[in-house]
Amino acid sequence: MAYAFWHYTTAMHQVAHGSQTSQTPHVEGHFESSAVVRDIVIGLSDGLTVPFALAAGLSGAVASSHIVVLAGLAEIAAGSIAMGLGGYLAARGDAEHYVSERxxxxxxxxxxxxxxxxxxxxxxEQYSVDRSSAYPVLAALKQNPTAWVDFMMRFELGLEKPAANRAVRSASTxxxxxxxxxxxxxxxYMIIDNNGEALKLSTIITLLALAIFGALKGKLVGTGWLRSAIQTTVIGGIAATVAYALARLLNASHV
Structure with missing residues (x-):
């Protein structure tokens, strides 16, 4: 936000004084799809852990891989609908909040x-800018009420305007x-009849998928692919292990 604040106020200061620059504009490449990445993280992380835990728990209770696959597909269908609906409602709530505050x-x-x-x-003052230096920017903002409101939304409330159709895109993502x-x-479980062997292979590819996903996420957002891969794998692995343990515990209590 500090960079955006500096960029915004510098531009408004130039407008207030009628100054222009003859230099070639400096264009920086910033990652601006954090909301999309967040939605993918939410969907993939839950998608990898919950069906895995269900399949692992069922592996010790039923002998048929076919039943595990059917139950897993049913859970994926229900889970995707529930998660998508939750994302839609959350995004709609953010949009309505933004409109109300604006x-x-x-x-x-x-x-x-x-x-x-x-x-x-x-x-x-939060950025150590005194009143005399801030006055030209204020004067320029007062000449443009829309820009004034935009400034207050961003720097007073910390709210950014939601993208169009954000709710639908969030839900589908x-x-x-x-x-x-x-x-x-x-x-x-779709290719191996033995539930025990399928569980071992499922564990390996789930952890591998978490690592690859974490690395890609880290590379996209610039936090470091190795750190993100390890973090995602550990967190996802812990979540899957806890869910698996609970599923086995519940199975054992009904035997």
């Missing part, structure tokens, strides 16, 4: 102009990621 800010710059001006100065993740631990 309407409030639009009213306040008209009805409580002085208070909003003071809030501008307070924002700049989470749902399809869940399906993709869920099919991985079930593959061994």
């Amino acid at each position: 309407q409030r800010e639009e009213r306040e710059i008209i009805e409580r102009t002085h208070d909003e001006e003071e809030e501008i100065y307070e924002i700049f 989470i749902a399809f990621s869940y399906i993709a993740g869920g099919l991985i631990p079930l593959l061994p």
Whole structure:
């Protein structure tokens, strides 16, 4: 946010003073799809762990791989719908919250102009910018009420405008990621009749998938592929182990 604040206020300062630059614009490549990555992480991580735990738990209770596969597919279908719906409702809630807060800010710059001006100065004070230096930016913002509201939404409330159709895209991304993740631990049961051997292979490919997924995520967001791979594998492995242990415990209690 500090970079965005500097970039925004520098641009507004240039507008206020009518200054222009003849230099070639400097374009930086920043990763801007964090919301999509978050949805993929949510869908894939749950898709990899929950069906794996279900299949592992059933492996000790039934002898037929066919039953394990059917139960796993049913869980994937139900889980993807539930996760997708949750993502849709969460994104809709974020969008409605943004609209509500923006309407409030639009009213306040008209009805409580002085208070909003003071809030501008307070924002700049957080970055050690005094009132005299901040005044030209404030004056420029007052000439453009839409930009003023945009500034307050971003730097006072920390809210970014949700992308169009964000709710639908979030729901579909989470749902399809869940399906993709869920099919991985079930593959061994589709090709191997022995549940014990299928469980071993399922464990290996699930952990491998978690590692690959973590590495790709780390490379995309710039946190380091190795660190992200280890972190994702450990966390996913712990979650799968706990879920597997609970499933076996419940199976044992009904025997």
